[in-house]
Amino acid sequence: xxxxxxxxxxxxxxxxxxxxxxxxxxxxxxxxxxxxxxxxxxxxxxxxxxxxxxxxxxxxxxxxxxxxxxxxxxxxxxxxxxxxxxxxxxxxxxxxxxxxxxxxxxxxxxxxxxxxxxxxxxxxxxxxxxxxxxxxxxxxxxxxxxxxxxxxxxxxxxxxxxxxxxxxxxxxxxxxxxxxxxxxxxxxxxxxxxxxxxxxxxxx
Numbered sequence: 001x002x003x004x005x006x007x008x009x010x011x012x013x014x015x016x017x018x019x020x021x022x023x024x025x026x027x028x029x030x031x032x033x034x035x036x037x038x039x040x041x042x043x044x045x046x047x048x049x050x051x052x053x054x055x056x057x058x059x060x061x062x063x064x065x066x067x068x069x070x071x072x073x074x075x076x077x078x079x080x081x082x083x084x085x086x087x088x089x090x091x092x093x094x095x096x097x098x099x100x101x102x103x104x105x106x107x108x109x110x111x112x113x114x115x116x117x118x119x120x121x122x123x124x125x126x127x128x129x130x131x132x133x134x135x136x137x138x139x140x141x142x143x144x145x146x147x148x149x150x151x152x153x154x155x156x157x158x159x160x161x162x163x164x165x166x167x168x169x170x171x172x173x174x175x176x177x178x179x180x181x182x183x184x185x186x187x188x189x190x191x192x193x194x195x196x197x198x199x200x201x202x203x204x
Contacts, residue, residue: 003048003119004028008038008065009081010057014104018052018111025112034058035065045076050099050118052111055082055089063093070096075125077118081106135195141183149176153189154196 005027009015015031022029028049032038035057043049051069055062066078077099082089090101099118102110142150145166152162159177163170186192196202 002026003050003115004030004043005049005115006038006041006043006051006076007031008033008035008051008057008062009054010034011054021108021111022115025108027115035060035062035068038065039068043074043076045074048119048122050077050079050115050122052079052081052115055080055093056084063089063096066093066096066098075122077122079114079118132198135184135199138184139199142180146176146180146183149173150180150184150192150196151201153177153180154193154202 002025005022007015007018007022007029009018009031010033012033015033019029019031030041030043032041035053036059038051043051053062053065060068062080069076069078078093078097079100079102080090080093080098081102081104083104093101099121100114102114139147139150148166149162152165153159157165159170159173162173162177166173181187181192184192184195186195193202
C-alpha cells in the first residue's frame with residue numbers, strides 16, 4: 001500500500017467521495033468529521049501517510065488543528081482543502097509547514113499528485129532524520145579529546161594549530177584525527193565538515 005490518508009472534513013458526502021477516490025488509487029483511508037476526532041485517534045506518523053484537512057470545519061479549524069499537531073511533534077504532511085480561497089489563511093498554513101493548498105472542487109489528478117508529492121517529501125525527510133540520528137550516535141562514541149579535535153578541524157584549524165590550542169603534539173592530534181574519521185565513518189575532511197554542519201556544530 002502506498003500510504004494512509006487521513007481525511008478531515010465535516011461534509012459526509014465529500015468524505016465518502018474522497019475515500020472512494022483514494023481507495024481506487026490504492027491508498028488506505030481513515031475519515032474524521034472533526035479536528036477533535038483526528039486528535040483523539042492520534043494518528044501514527046511512523047508509517048507513510050498524510051492528512052487531507054478542510055480549512056473550515058466546525059469546532060477547531062484546520063489551521064488550529066495543524067498547530068496542535070505540530071505542538072505534539074507530528075511529522076505527518078498536511079494538505080489543506082478549502083471551498084473559499086483566503087490568502088491570509090493560506091499564507092499562515094504554508095508558513096506553518098503545510099504541504100499544499102487545494103481549492104474545492106479538486107480534480108482526482110490534482111489530489112493524487114498532491115498526495116504523491118507529500119508522501120515523497122515525507123519519505124525524504126524521514127531518511128534525513130535517520131541519517132542525522134546515525135551521525136549523533138557516532139558523535140557520542142568520541143572521547144572528550146577526540147570531540148575537541150573534531151570541533152577544531154571542522155573549523156579549518158590545521159594539525160599544528162590544534163596541537164597548540166590543546167597543548168599537545170602534532171603526532172597526537174594526527175592520531176586523534178584518524179580516530180575521529182574512523183568513528184564518524186567519513187573519508188575526507190570535506191565529509192566531516194558536512195556532518196558537522198548537519199549536526200548544527202558550526203552555527204556558533
